[in-house]
Amino acid sequence: MTRLSALLILAASSLTAQEFTTLKGHGGPIMGVAVSPSGQVATASFDNSVGLWSGRDPRWLEGHAAAVTVVGFTTQGIPVSGGDDFAVRLWGDHPRELGRHKGKVTALAPSPDGAVLASGSWDGAIHLWPLADGSAASLASPGAGVNALAYDGAGRLFAGTSNGALLRYDSPASTPFPLVKHGFGVNTLALGDGWVAYGAVDGGTRVVDAETGAQIADFTLDRRPILAMAYDAETARLAVGDGQGFIMVIDTVTWSITHDFRAAREGPVWALAFSPDGETIYAGGLDDVAYAWPVALLDAFAPGIEGQRSFLRDAGTMPNGERQFMRKCSICHALDDGPSRKAGPNLHGLFGRRAGTVRGYGYSPILQGSDIIWDERSVDALFHVGPDNFIPGSKMPMQVISGAQDRADLIAFLKTATQQDTQEGE
Numbered sequence: 001m002t003r004l005s006a007l008l009i010l011a012a013s014s015l016t017a018q019e020f021t022t023l024k025g026h027g028g029p030i031m032g033v034a035v036s037p038s039g040q041v042a043t044a045s046f047d048n049s050v051g052l053w054s055g056r057d058p059r060w061l062e063g064h065a066a067a068v069t070v071v072g073f074t075t076q077g078i079p080v081s082g083g084d085d086f087a088v089r090l091w092g093d094h095p096r097e098l099g100r101h102k103g104k105v106t107a108l109a110p111s112p113d114g115a116v117l118a119s120g121s122w123d124g125a126i127h128l129w130p131l132a133d134g135s136a137a138s139l140a141s142p143g144a145g146v147n148a149l150a151y152d153g154a155g156r157l158f159a160g161t162s163n164g165a166l167l168r169y170d171s172p173a174s175t176p177f178p179l180v181k182h183g184f185g186v187n188t189l190a191l192g193d194g195w196v197a198y199g200a201v202d203g204g205t206r207v208v209d210a211e212t213g214a215q216i217a218d219f220t221l222d223r224r225p226i227l228a229m230a231y232d233a234e235t236a237r238l239a240v241g242d243g244q245g246f247i248m249v250i251d252t253v254t255w256s257i258t259h260d261f262r263a264a265r266e267g268p269v270w271a272l273a274f275s276p277d278g279e280t281i282y283a284g285g286l287d288d289v290a291y292a293w294p295v296a297l298l299d300a301f302a303p304g305i306e307g308q309r310s311f312l313r314d315a316g317t318m319p320n321g322e323r324q325f326m327r328k329c330s331i332c333h334a335l336d337d338g339p340s341r342k343a344g345p346n347l348h349g350l351f352g353r354r355a356g357t358v359r360g361y362g363y364s365p366i367l368q369g370s371d372i373i374w375d376e377r378s379v380d381a382l383f384h385v386g387p388d389n390f391i392p393g394s395k396m397p398m399q400v401i402s403g404a405q406d407r408a409d410l411i412a413f414l415k416t417a418t419q420q421d422t423q424e425g426e
């Protein structure tokens with residue numbers, strides 16, 4: 001299939017993933033997806049089975065007595081799974097049950113040294129199961145149900161809980177260090193170099209320092225809940241899946257949104273995983289199939305697939321100013337006059353306008369009472385120092401555009417694009 005015909009199919013199917021169905025065969029929704037270091041895909045389904053895929057051909061791993069909720073791979077590439085039957089299972093040549101929780105198993109994380117598999121459950125326990133020799137152990141109580149677990153390279157375990165805490169266990173014997181008290185259940189985690197990204201029930205999508213918990217970036221939109229995250233270190237891509245069926249891709253070098261698209265016709269994105277080269281995103285949800293999204297194909301739409309006028313244009317051929325806008329602003333701001341459902345105020349007629357004055361938009365108090373007038377200089381300053389410094393207290397996300405030329409190009413683009421008269425009928 002050529003890139004163009006793939007694009008046309010995507011466009012014809014109103015940007016849902018139907019045509020990219022690759023992993024077909026499960027008899028129920030898909031709650032978990034994982035990819036082994038060698039690129040093998042595993043899926044966890046309501047149909048009580050784990051699917052282990054060689055290309056598009058499944059092998060079914062049967063053993064759970066209820067829905068399989070989570071799946072993963074050990075560092076040796078052996079599938080592991082947990083389910084609604086409270087069991088944690090190891091597959092491979094000698095399949096066995098590693099042990100049981102007292103509630104639904106929701107999270108699995110293999111330790112980087114390959115010695116143990118950590119499991120978390122709604123029962124509020126985190127257990128460590130030895131993968132070779134040794135006996136099982138339990139961590140100090142996280143104080144609530146566990147929704148997500150991940151190890152960093154140094155063997156520290158991060159946990160997200162149903163009462164909204166992001167915890168860090170520095171060793172199996174330590175009491176957990178509360179990194180973040182988010183307040184709403186933390187559903188999912190992803191770890192990068194010195195940072196932790198988490199997604200929450202209220203739609204909170206944040207990145208914090210792994211040592212201190214200090215906020216690095218905030219990608220919270222008007223979507224909730226956030227259900228799945230995956231990170232690929234090679235391409236520096238962080239994928240975020242939500243309850244409204246969108247997948248957003250974030251560039252973790254610039255902390256900007258590069259892609260955002262509706263991946264499910266209806267229903268949530270429960271599970272995400274990258275292929276080892278970071279070029280394919282696997283996603284699971286209410287459908288009986290797992291989807292494989294080639295990131296290169298999404299580039300043609302990127303970013304701001306939703307309702308953006310030029311979403312079918314290749315980002316590579318856009319003038320720099322427009323590309324800056326599409327990459328960094330379009331996801332939250334409309335340019336055309338008229339109602340907009342985006343998270344930020346409409347930018348139509350921006351230049352010469354007093355800050356905080358789009359009628360019907362719920363600004364934060366600081367912008368509402370502001371005497372800033374938006375012009376070339378103030379918009380430049382906003383992204384030179386970042387909204388968090390320029391208007392402290394604004395709910396606009398932290399974001400800096402460090403290149404002076406990029407800011408100038410963006411402003412030149414905005415000056416025309418925010419003035420276009422949409423009434424013109426010629």
Ligand code: HEC
Binds near residue numbers: 350354397
């Ligand atoms: C993740 C969402 C998001 C992104 C991305 C984003 N903004 Fe915003 N923006 C907001 C929100 C929310 C507000 C309202 C802030 C408030 O009320 O405190 C806002 C406010 C503004 C304002 C003030 C508007 C007014 O009416 O006073 C300007 C100007 C602006 N953004 C420009 C931009 C530009 C240019 C970009 C890209 C470089 C951008 N924003 C990226 C969410 C975003």
